[in-house]
Amino acid sequence: MRVSGIAFLGGAASRLLPASIPFRFFGAAAIYHLLAWIALLAGATDVPRFAGGLGWPLAALHLVTLGVLVMTAIGASLQLLPVATRRPVESHRWPAVIWWIYTPGVAAVALGMGLPAPILLGGGAAAVSVALAGYAVLLARNLLGADGMPVVIAHGSAALGALFVALVTAISLAGAYLGVPLLGRGMALDLHVTFAAYGFMGLLALGLSYILVPMFALAAASDERRARQSLGLALAALLLAAVGAAGVAPQPLLLAAVGTGAAAVALHWRQMNIALKTGMRRNLGRSVTLMKIAWACLAASLAAGLGVALNAPFEGMAALFGLLLIGGWLLTFLLGVLQRIVPFLASMHRAPGHRRPPTPSSLTAERPLAIHYACHLTALSLLMGAIIADSRWLAVAGALTGGAGAVAFGSFLATVRRRMFAPEDTA
Amino acid sequence: MTSAEAGIRTPGRRWVAADGIHIDVRGLSPPGPLVAILELVGSISDATPVIVHHERDPQMLYPELAEIGWTAERIDSDPGEIRLKLERAT
Numbered sequence: 385m386r387v388s389g390i391a392f393l394g395g396a397a398s399r400l401l402p403a404s405i406p407f408r409f410f411g412a413a414a415i416y417h418l419l420a421w422i423a424l425l426a427g428a429t430d431v432p433r434f435a436g437g438l439g440w441p442l443a444a445l446h447l448v449t450l451g452v453l454v455m456t457a458i459g460a461s462l463q464l465l466p467v468a469t470r471r472p473v474e475s476h477r478w479p480a481v482i483w484w485i486y487t488p489g490v491a492a493v494a495l496g497m498g499l500p501a502p503i504l505l506g507g508g509a510a511a512v513s514v515a516l517a518g519y520a521v522l523l524a525r526n527l528l529g530a531d532g533m534p535v536v537i538a539h540g541s542a543a544l545g546a547l548f549v550a551l552v553t554a555i556s557l558a559g560a561y562l563g564v565p566l567l568g569r570g571m572a573l574d575l576h577v578t579f580a581a582y583g584f585m586g587l588l589a590l591g592l593s594y595i596l597v598p599m600f601a602l603a604a605a606s607d608e609r610r611a612r613q614s615l616g617l618a619l620a621a622l623l624l625a626a627v628g629a630a631g632v633a634p635q636p637l638l639l640a641a642v643g644t645g646a647a648a649v650a651l652h653w654r655q656m657n658i659a660l661k662t663g664m665r666r667n668l669g670r671s672v673t674l675m676k677i678a679w680a681c682l683a684a685s686l687a688a689g690l691g692v693a694l695n696a697p698f699e700g701m702a703a704l705f706g707l708l709l710i711g712g713w714l715l716t717f718l719l720g721v722l723q724r725i726v727p728f729l730a731s732m733h734r735a736p737g738h739r740r741p742p743t744p745s746s747l748t749a750e751r752p753l754a755i756h757y758a759c760h761l762t763a764l765s766l767l768m769g770a771i772i773a774d775s776r777w778l779a780v781a782g783a784l785t786g787g788a789g790a791v792a793f794g795s796f797l798a799t800v801r802r803r804m805f806a807p808e809d810t811a
Numbered sequence: 812m813t814s815a816e817a818g819i820r821t822p823g824r825r826w827v828a829a830d831g832i833h834i835d836v837r838g839l840s841p842p843g844p845l846v847a848i849l850e851l852v853g854s855i856s857d858a859t860p861v862i863v864h865h866e867r868d869p870q871m872l873y874p875e876l877a878e879i880g881w882t883a884e885r886i887d888s889d890p891g892e893i894r895l896k897l898e899r900a901t
Contacts, residue, residue, distance in 0.1 A: 400870060467841065467870065467871065470867060532840075532841065533840060533841060595841060595842070598842050598846075599841075599842040599845065599871060602842070602845070602846050602849060602850075603842075603846065604843060604846060605840040605841065605842065605843055608840075663846075664846065664849065664850060664853070728871075728874050731873070731874035731877060732870055732871075732873060732874055742877065743874070743877045743878045744874050744877075744878060745878060
């Protein structure tokens with residue numbers, strides 16, 4: 385049986401989901417990415433001293449977290465985790481159903497926060513919670529009984545646990561706006577930020593990195609013992625932060641959580657650095673530069689989190705913490721990863737029947753990526769300047785520049801998708 | 812008889828046979844198989860085929876092979892094994 389490498393992927397034993405599943409999540413994320421910058425523009429006046437509360441900055445934050453980060457995480461994890469677990473996703477219908485519930489739910493949450501309209505927010509939060517619970521079940525079923533890459537599976541399982549805490553606290557916070565809080569607002573907020581950003585999304589990012597970074601660099605698998613130690617420290621940091629948030633010796637425990645988290649990050653970064661330095665492929669371009677910047681922002685976010693915990697005498701500390709954690713670490717990391725894996729996945733998914741499989745490099749679009757790279761980093765710098773200088777105009781400039789970057793990134797995704805389905809001679 | 816043929820496997824082991832250079836990547840943790848195969852393929856400058864002994868469909872390998880101008884062909888194998896013949900595209 386002679387088949388092209390890519391056509392061969394269509395076999396019944398394939399662990400690949402149909403291309404329409406991950407790409408619908410990536411497409412929605414691209415649109416929410418642009419909407420996030422527009423929401424930030426709408427709330428630019430409040431951005432430099434933002435410290436929570438309904439309004440467009442909060443909507444922008446959740447358009448990034450729910451609309452871009454979690455949206456992409458669902459699509460990417462359902463595609464990549466089966467590689468680690470060696471088990472296919474059991475249902476192809478569930479991810480599509482999840483998308484149909486989740487995508488309008490995110491829009492309702494963002495509008496409910498921005499307008500503000502608590503009832504819309506509550507309805508959106510309910511839809512998002514149902515969709516994420518469905519995703520959690522799908523992921524848990526794939527992780528149960530998995531027999532590959534134990535470190536990735538452990539990170540995935542821990543991320544699922546963190547997702548549960550993030551969801552319960554999210555429901556409590558949304559319920560508070562409707563007059564039915566489940567937990568005290570301060571505790572719910574601290575737990576939500578910690579478990580959604582560092583817990584669910586952070587652990588998923590760290591876990592998938594153990595597949596992706598060695599694969600990008602063509603390096604040996606990371607040292608499993610070190611990776612387990614890093615995960616153990618990260619879980620200890622989350623636990624310390626949770627107990628601190630519950631009001632038990634909050635400052636000492638938060639200090640301990642930051643220290644333990646920093647040790648986890650250092651161990652993880654060392655593993656990634658070894659992969660990048662020892663891999664067969666050294667010239668990894670903009671994508672890995674973005675990932676390195678993201679790792680630096682992750683460490684900086686811990687320092688800023690310490691500043692928040694210690695009530696540092698700087699009014700913009702909460703906004704700076706949010707920018708470093710969500711924009712600097714998670715969003716920058718995701719965009720770095722996505723620009724590398726999307727052409728790769730598109731190449732794997734190219735419909736059978738083509739005489740020659742397309743190469744990832746023939747499917748990508750370098751110019752939009754170059755524009756996005758410049759815009760994204762400039763936007764983050766401008767927003768940082770806006771927070772430090774308490775400047776509305778720098779926030780406006782940052783939002784406009786970030787929006788231009790989002791358009792460029794969307795153009796990259798659209799180009800890959802068009803080339804993926806193009807006739808053979810034009811691909 | 813080679814150790815691979817005798818059922819004693821060393822992950823990443825290579826050997827030469829009449830049909831090409833064989834590599835057994837069974838038992839390697841991802842992305843070990845990908846790295847080992849691409850390392851071998853990258854070291855071949857002529858038309859010698861590579862026969863890969865794998866325990867699963869190496870989905871991540873195909874885009875990488877396409878990028879360096881190689882193709883994959885599935886060939887007969889023992890139960891529980893996926894065997895691929897990799898050749899430079901003509």
